[in-house]
Amino acid sequence: MQVTVERSALLKSLGHVHRVVERRNTIPILSNVLLRASGGVLGLKATDLDLEVTESLPADVTQPGATTVPAHMIYDIIRKLPDGAQVSLETTGETGQMLIRSGRSRFTLQTLPESDFPDLAAGDMTHRFSLPAQELRRLIEKTQFAISTEETRYYLNGIYLHTAENDGGPVMRAVATDGHRLARVETAAPSGSAGMPGVIVPRKAVAEIIKLVETAGEEVGLELSPAKIRITFDSVVLTSKLIDGTFPDYQRVIPANNDKTLIVERGDFAAAVDRVSTISSERGRAVKLAVSDGQVTLSVTNPDSGSAVEELQADYAAAPIEIGFNARYLLDITEQLDSDTATFKLADAGSPTLVQDREGASALYVLMPMRV
Amino acid sequence: MAALCRDCLTLADPGARRRCPSCFSPRLIDHPERDELSLAHIDCDAFYAAVEKRDNPEIRDKPVIIGGGTRGVVSTACYIARIHGVRSAMPMFKALELCPHAVVVRPDMAKYSDVGHQIREMMLDLTPLVEPVSIDEAFLDLSGTEKLHGAPPAHVLARFAKRVEDEIGVTVSVGLSYAKFLAKLASDAEKPRGFSIIGRKEVMARLAPLSVGALPGIGKVSAERFAAMGYRTIADIQRVEQSFLARQFGEDGFRLWRLAHGIDDRRVEPERDAKSVSAETTFSTDIADAETLLPVLMELCEKVGRRLRQSELAGRTVVLKLKTKDFKSRTRNQTLPEPTRRAAKLYEIGRDLLHRELDGTRFRLLGIGVSDLYDADDADHGDLVDTKAKRGAELEEAMDRLRAKFGGQAVTRALIMRAPDDDDAEEAED
Numbered sequence: 001m002q003v004t005v006e007r008s009a010l011l012k013s014l015g016h017v018h019r020v021v022e023r024r025n026t027i028p029i030l031s032n033v034l035l036r037a038s039g040g041v042l043g044l045k046a047t048d049l050d051l052e053v054t055e056s057l058p059a060d061v062t063q064p065g066a067t068t069v070p071a072h073m074i075y076d077i078i079r080k081l082p083d084g085a086q087v088s089l090e091t092t093g094e095t096g097q098m099l100i101r102s103g104r105s106r107f108t109l110q111t112l113p114e115s116d117f118p119d120l121a122a123g124d125m126t127h128r129f130s131l132p133a134q135e136l137r138r139l140i141e142k143t144q145f146a147i148s149t150e151e152t153r154y155y156l157n158g159i160y161l162h163t164a165e166n167d168g169g170p171v172m173r174a175v176a177t178d179g180h181r182l183a184r185v186e187t188a189a190p191s192g193s194a195g196m197p198g199v200i201v202p203r204k205a206v207a208e209i210i211k212l213v214e215t216a217g218e219e220v221g222l223e224l225s226p227a228k229i230r231i232t233f234d235s236v237v238l239t240s241k242l243i244d245g246t247f248p249d250y251q252r253v254i255p256a257n258n259d260k261t262l263i264v265e266r267g268d269f270a271a272a273v274d275r276v277s278t279i280s281s282e283r284g285r286a287v288k289l290a291v292s293d294g295q296v297t298l299s300v301t302n303p304d305s306g307s308a309v310e311e312l313q314a315d316y317a318a319a320p321i322e323i324g325f326n327a328r329y330l331l332d333i334t335e336q337l338d339s340d341t342a343t344f345k346l347a348d349a350g351s352p353t354l355v356q357d358r359e360g361a362s363a364l365y366v367l368m369p370m371r372v
Numbered sequence: 373m374a375a376l377c378r379d380c381l382t383l384a385d386p387g388a389r390r391r392c393p394s395c396f397s398p399r400l401i402d403h404p405e406r407d408e409l410s411l412a413h414i415d416c417d418a419f420y421a422a423v424e425k426r427d428n429p430e431i432r433d434k435p436v437i438i439g440g441g442t443r444g445v446v447s448t449a450c451y452i453a454r455i456h457g458v459r460s461a462m463p464m465f466k467a468l469e470l471c472p473h474a475v476v477v478r479p480d481m482a483k484y485s486d487v488g489h490q491i492r493e494m495m496l497d498l499t500p501l502v503e504p505v506s507i508d509e510a511f512l513d514l515s516g517t518e519k520l521h522g523a524p525p526a527h528v529l530a531r532f533a534k535r536v537e538d539e540i541g542v543t544v545s546v547g548l549s550y551a552k553f554l555a556k557l558a559s560d561a562e563k564p565r566g567f568s569i570i571g572r573k574e575v576m577a578r579l580a581p582l583s584v585g586a587l588p589g590i591g592k593v594s595a596e597r598f599a600a601m602g603y604r605t606i607a608d609i610q611r612v613e614q615s616f617l618a619r620q621f622g623e624d625g626f627r628l629w630r631l632a633h634g635i636d637d638r639r640v641e642p643e644r645d646a647k648s649v650s651a652e653t654t655f656s657t658d659i660a661d662a663e664t665l666l667p668v669l670m671e672l673c674e675k676v677g678r679r680l681r682q683s684e685l686a687g688r689t690v691v692l693k694l695k696t697k698d699f700k701s702r703t704r705n706q707t708l709p710e711p712t713r714r715a716a717k718l719y720e721i722g723r724d725l726l727h728r729e730l731d732g733t734r735f736r737l738l739g740i741g742v743s744d745l746y747d748a749d750d751a752d753h754g755d756l757v758d759t760k761a762k763r764g765a766e767l768e769e770a771m772d773r774l775r776a777k778f779g780g781q782a783v784t785r786a787l788i789m790r791a792p793d794d795d796d797a798e799e800a801e802d
Contacts, residue, residue: 150709152721153757179709179755253756352756368755 001065003037005057007078007085007102010042013055014075016212016236017046020053021071032068034117035089035098037061042089045117046071051205051240052120053212066114067091069098077107120239125223125230129192131172133216133233139174140210142185142336142363147203148178155245159206161229162198162247163189170194175250181329182250182366183336190222197226200247205229205240212236254366255354258345262291263315266342269296270334276300276308277327287327288372291346292320300327323349324372333365375402378530378567405571406548407524410515411640413547413555414495414529416488416508416536417564421450423487424477426541435474440464447479451564484508490540498528503640509559511552513640530567549575551636553588575634580607587631594624606632649685650693650741651675658697658734662727665738669726670719672740677715677768680742686711686751687742690718692725695737702729710753711746714764718742 017033025031034045042059045052081087081102088101091111100107140159148156160175170189175182201209209231213220221232230239277287280300290297296314301307323346334342337357345354355365374383377392378399384392391398416422420438425431435453439446446467449458456471468474488507495502498521501513514525521528529546536544545566547558554575558568570578579586584603585595601620603609609617609632617625630636651672659665680686688711694702704725712718722740754761774783 152706152708156757177756179757182756248757250756253759366756 001035001037001067001098002061002063002088002090003042004060004062004086004088005042007081007087008083009057010087011075011078013042013044013057013235014071014078016055017044017053018071018075019208019211020046020048020051022048023072029068029112029116029118031070031072032112032117033071033074034066034068034114036066036114037089038064047118047120048204049118049120050202051208051238053208053239054237056235065091067098067111068114068117069109069111073109074100081105120228120241123225123228125225125228127193127196127224128221129190129196130219130221131187131190133213133218133220135187136220136222136231137210137213139172139185139187140206140213143174143176143183144206144210145332145336146176146178146181146183146365147206148176149203150178153179155200155243155247158200158202158243160198160200160247160250163193163196175247177248177250177366180326180368181333182253183333183363184250184254184365185363187362193222196224198247199224199226199229200243200245201229202240202243205238208238208240212238253352254364255345255347255352258347258351258354260291260318260321260346261316261359262296262344262346263341264296264312264344266334266337266340268312269342270331272298272310272312273327273330273334276310277331279306279308280327281305285327286324286370286372287330288322288324290320290322291316293317318346321346321349322372323353324370325353325367326370329367333367336363336365338363373402373404373406375400376406376527376530378533381527381531381534383527399565399567401526401530401567401569403526403569403571405573406526406569409548409550409569409571410513410517410525411548411550411552411555412512412514412525412529413552413559414510414512414532415545415547415556415559415563416491417543417545418448418450418454419488419508419542420448420479420484421453421477422542423484424480425450427483431475431477435471437464437467437471437474437476438479439467440476440478487540487542491536491542491544494532494535494539498532501640501642503642511555511640526569533565533567551634552638552640553631553636554634556588557582557586570634572634576610579632579634580605580610582606584609584628587628588636589631590628598628647745648691648741648743649676649679649683649687649745650691650739651679652693652737652739652741654695654737655735658736659738660730660732660734662730665726665730665735666723668738669722669740670715672738673715673718673722676718676741677713678772680713681748681769681772684748686713686746686748688712688744688746689742690721690725691741691743692722692729693737693739693741694726694729694735697734697736699736704729705743707744709755709758710761711744711751712742712761712765713748713751714761714768716764716768717752717761 021031030048036043037059038061040058040061041056043054043056045054077100085102090099092099096111097108098111143159147158156177162173164171164173171186172189172193173184173186175184216233223230227242228239229242273287276298277300279302281302281304288299294314294316295311297311299309333355339357343356343358349369353367355367375386376383377395377397379397380392380395382394386400392400421436424436435456436450437446437453437458438448444464446458446460446462448460453471453474458467458471485507495510495512499512499514499517503511514528518524526548529548533544533546543565545559545563547555547568549555549558549570550572554570558570562568583605584590584598609628614629617629653668689705689707691703691705706721706725718740752761752765771783
């Protein structure tokens, strides 16, 4: 293999793929990135056996071929080369090394044979559709925080992506929950998504998708099978295994009849929660909300350190209520909202609360109260 | 103020003779801060010797030395032996030189431990905040128990001391104050059968004449270090500024100054006696298949659940224990998002753990339990995903009540009905 590429294009592409590679690997080949040169294109591929990212960039291919080299190392090398440089990559035949040359720098890297590189056999994808990059980003960004890290309930370790009916129209929904909070965001169902299987996209894939999609253009292609998801945009293809499990029937925990509506200024509310929670201990992060006519009083009591109280104006006309929430969760949710206000629909101190920008918004959050 | 009589537990004005007007006892408590203090240290008097004297009245009036076990030193000397100069940790031959007519009794630790636990149980009747220091002494925090007992801590403690004497037959000394080390100083101040109080107002004066070594955490070596710098008594420390002492001795100095002024924020930390709750059974024939193992597992889970509910506990880590037919142990565990005391939950987790071990190996023992124990109040709240937790817990409590009313076989899970009979099954709990 012998190929010459532009340093900045290579860096950008390696940046996309190298993150997939785990820093510590017991299987040596998984530390490597696959390089394949042919027909004016250099292809890159990295995998951790659950997730695979490929990317291609234009290259001046003198001699087609393929090899694998340590992913983080080649990324660091290319990163440290001067901007605007040309980089030549060349395998040295029998010795099993790859030579990197740029300006006056030369590196030789140990390689592993291309044939050892695992392939995440994608199998047949049953559904194909495309989604505006911005919408995919929104679906993920607003639900990602609620993904569980708990191993016992592995089926919560991802975002549940599926289609549903809402107000008579088909929607695509992303849902994540860790049992304490739940996020549900929807967008108009793209054509071609009808009948797609509900899939749980694992946490690591979610994190990669969000980083990749940041640089994506207009549309992102999605392909699905019951076991895999593939996302394609520009020259990047991400394929991931899905979590093999059943996502719980989340719809029944979304409260429909909470009749006490509390509306607060979102920024003021978040800042106040943040302030009073300063006093709370590591273990108990509960903030008490005492809601009455036109006002909400936030308070934290920590037997070890003291207490904090702050009053806020609010739009509230129902019967007074006292309810506790984890301060961190309240902040996570208010951060996801877009409008100037946050609307809480409360039932009682022991029941889940609904939080939205406004009633009927396309993103909704459910929060379990804490005992205070 | 009215004095509290430690013998008849009445409150009355003692008059000029300083005796209880009802029973003429001189053992009165009339400290001005008596009803405001709630931190106690209780220490049994010459505990091992006292137990032996209780069980053998013939030696009651003789000097008794417990010891002569493996190491040949005095473990405990009764107060009569102490008159002759016998002390704990003294070599036996020396003790017998001082007190040749002493009765020497070999220690019976199992017995002392039993009696110690009886006394501990009585302490727990007073407050859950009991911090055992050793088998025969403990700190008790009685704050906030006045309503419960209908009397201030001092009264409750006097009643306790009398109860131990009457029901157990050994005597205790009580120290009452507002901080741990002061309570301990107090209980040491008046032994045996003592009841001593160190109040906030007198603390400086009470501490002043004591040597620096009387403070907790100051051993012989550090006491010498402080003495070399001119701090022999606590009064020497009380005289200087905190910042000065802190400069001289760093953090030690800071702490020492606080203690010398009667400031000790250490809390009474109750111990959790059980670290895990479990049940296990040994089969009459070794078993390899899920079909036979699962009903047994369910039954064991029920048992563990019942024990957890009885003791108001819940566990967060489920532990499965197996022993193969060639006596190799396998334990597998799984930590839950929240503590549980539901048999159904234990079974769900235990079944998954068990399935991973079923590879044709024949097992002779199966056990399930929980560790990482919590209060029952923290268990089975459920969440947005596990919405059945609370109802499940209530269901199992209802089953407990049915069994209590109609007997153990009144209700059972369908799966258990299939469990094979194990006549020689053993159970264990730790």
